[in-house]
Amino acid sequence: MPAQRPALDLESLRMLALVADLGSISAAARAEQISQPSASKRIQVLERQLGLELLDRRSRGATLTDHGRMVTGWCRTVIEATDALVTGSQALAAREAEQLSIGASQTIAEYLAPTWLGEFRRRAGEPPVQLRVANSQEVIAALRAREIELGFVETPQVPSDLRRRRVASDRLVLVVAPDHPLARRRQPLGRDELAETPLASREDGSGTRDTLRMAIGRPMVAPAVELDSNAAVKVLVGSGSFPAVLSELAVANELRDGRLVEVPLEGVDLARSLDAVWRRGTRLGAAAEHFMQTARPARAAAHRAARAEPRP
Amino acid sequence: MPAQRPALDLESLRMLALVADLGSISAAARAEQISQPSASKRIQVLERQLGLELLDRRSRGATLTDHGRMVTGWCRTVIEATDALVTGSQALAAREAEQLSIGASQTIAEYLAPTWLGEFRRRAGEPPVQLRVANSQEVIAALRAREIELGFVETPQVPSDLRRRRVASDRLVLVVAPDHPLARRRQPLGRDELAETPLASREDGSGTRDTLRMAIGRPMVAPAVELDSNAAVKVLVGSGSFPAVLSELAVANELRDGRLVEVPLEGVDLARSLDAVWRRGTRLGAAAEHFMQTARPARAAAHRAARAEPRP
């Protein structure tokens, strides 16, 4: 059997994907600015680590084997996630002389902003972007203080001195582990019942928690546990101890493959729109305008929302 | 500004997540079986590469900074994707003396199986799993030939000598780049119109293409381009040249952040169920039974399907 946990490295994965795209190891080596033997070796090492033949070496280049096709698919997921991390971090780190400064609330910053930033940067001629992360109120404050030019918030409450434009939609969902009693529940949970259920919850002041409190609209029982990140909450929920209410964006993958299960609700509207906001009156700079464009297939987003949320 | 593209390595990302979980660098070092200074250095290097302070070093341990929280979140996505890659590859590589042998069609193998395998392996006492990837027909054949004990297919056509159980649902969607003319389309595309649209398509024989052909039920115009992986199709669609019909599983992320846009359809039913299948009559082995359990929050899956696909 292979080593405990093969010490994969990202460069090799990139290399594999590049070979798949370009059709030869040499071409991939050129693209990555390294010598052909190095590239060749990387792939060999990767194959050995995974215990799979990934490439069919032909004298006219190299093509993926069936296994290679699978692995490359998984590689791309990793690469995409890595790019999100890098792009996101760069935007967080951007400090001085940057041309476009934006702000975003937690959930948006974590799940949507990195790809937007990536898309945006790919366009030629666009300036680097600085990203500030804060809760919705702080984003609005920063906007007024002209510290940022464009904001993204999860709040329904946008004051009238700001303009808004919906860029995506989101809803909170009640999730539990598959072996939790509530997982088998067919009939929806009512608002009162939800209000009395002790949840694993994000910390006070988080957009997620605010939204829930507003939607319930009455006093709720105190959370069973408070944690300061979506990931921590998800882990706890997965362990089966408690339910939680989280953004669909945060749990989409888990719901898809069944690691978490959604519990139907009734009488609580947990849908929320995610909006771009900016100062009314000011004309948005070209860069900001373009950034909003990359973030916003507005029409389609509205359509998808309608489909996902059939209104009574 | 930071180096072109920081050469991140996965071990460091794992380390960061572990520090976040355990609350101290030392603890994380112990967990990873390396010395404390090495762990410390890794984090430092990572911080330098990203240009961010990630940890607040206090004398009672280390806690995440705000930036650290963000970065850790992104890290976990990378780690999860990596684990999927490793687990998937190991299941592909498993050769001899394995105890449980399963088969899956492409889409399931690529997007769902890795997490199932991961979950399953985490349970104590379960045997290693060998995964074979093939199209639905071949999975069924392998089942009959007793080469695999359990299969997962995307076909509606399951012969009567097999039993089936729905484990998830899926639908194909028509997607285009956000700047493609069809992206602004509000009123749904009809079946005939779809049949006449030249698409970027998976190769002949792929489950995705078969499903589409059956759903349309009449001759279609030939595909504009044929490509042999979902990723390749997605890239081409993203470039704006052609629309494509792909599994929702394959494009969920792109739809979420707007890199691709879904075009509404009408009069074509592209929903399909993803089923576990096994030989009628034979009692499933314990391991196979358990595996199916991890793959299947059936009730919830059905519920979610109902919500996502309002039947006329």
Add this chain to the structure above:
DNA sequence: CATGGGTATAGCCGTTGGCTATGATGCTAT
């Protein structure tokens, strides 16, 4: 104030991953 957890620095050493040079292979064109 000492103790003990935590973290950072210094300096050493083996492994790794890059490079160049070279050989083998098989398509392609003359």
Add this chain to the structure above:
DNA sequence: ATAGCATCATAGCCAACGGCTATACCCATG
């Protein structure tokens, strides 16, 4: 046919990187 030209693999060299031990520092707590 055969020469030419891609491709990929192997060999051997060297620098850089990542691990280790030893040690210093810092700060809570008893």
